Amino acid sequence: xxxxxxxxxxxxxxxxxxxxxxxxxxxxxxxxxxxxxxxxxxxxxxxxxxxxxxxxxxxxxxxxxxxxxxxxxxxxxxxxxxxxxxxxxxxxxxxxxxxxxxxxxxxxxxxxxxxxxxxxxxxxxxxxxxxxxxxxxxxxxxxxxxxxxxxxxxxxxxxxxxxxxxxxxxxx
Numbered sequence: 001x002x003x004x005x006x007x008x009x010x011x012x013x014x015x016x017x018x019x020x021x022x023x024x025x026x027x028x029x030x031x032x033x034x035x036x037x038x039x040x041x042x043x044x045x046x047x048x049x050x051x052x053x054x055x056x057x058x059x060x061x062x063x064x065x066x067x068x069x070x071x072x073x074x075x076x077x078x079x080x081x082x083x084x085x086x087x088x089x090x091x092x093x094x095x096x097x098x099x100x101x102x103x104x105x106x107x108x109x110x111x112x113x114x115x116x117x118x119x120x121x122x123x124x125x126x127x128x129x130x131x132x133x134x135x136x137x138x139x140x141x142x143x144x145x146x147x148x149x150x151x152x153x154x155x156x157x158x159x160x161x162x163x164x165x166x167x168x169x170x171x172x
């Protein structure tokens with residue numbers, strides 16, 4: 001590879017890495033906001049003010065939450081392909097005994113599980129909870145509980161996921 005091509009390659013690699021990190025901050029930041037700020041604070045808000053949170057803040061936060069998840073996974077896959085590490089990462093370094101592939105691969109798989117939870121468990125249940133999908137009051141209560149539990153699972157998975165990503169990117 002000649003110098004101009006190398007510079008172009010390096011520029012795009014850095015750009016995609018930063019976009020991936022920024023999207024991840026958007027996603028995990030909202031995840032932690034829901035679990036450490038909004039959910040514990042809602043019982044303290046007077047009953048007559050709660051609809052404002054549900055009608056205005058929650059839909060907007062969920063928009064950025066789920067699209068942050070989508071951007072993070074897409075950009076992460078592009079990065080892995082760009083660096084010619086996609087297969088080793090997906091295989092979690094099995095067989096090649098590369099610690100970086102193992103660390104990032106575990107982070108990638110945890111991130112994929114979290115992404116699935118966002119799009120196929122949390123979001124469909126939050127649509128019921130917010131009234132975007134008409135359900136009975138019992139179904140709404142159940143949907144809120146399922147979304148909350150899946151969100152807490154994602155919060156717990158985010159810690160080893162971030163550890164694997166940071167370890168793989170900076171230690172090896």
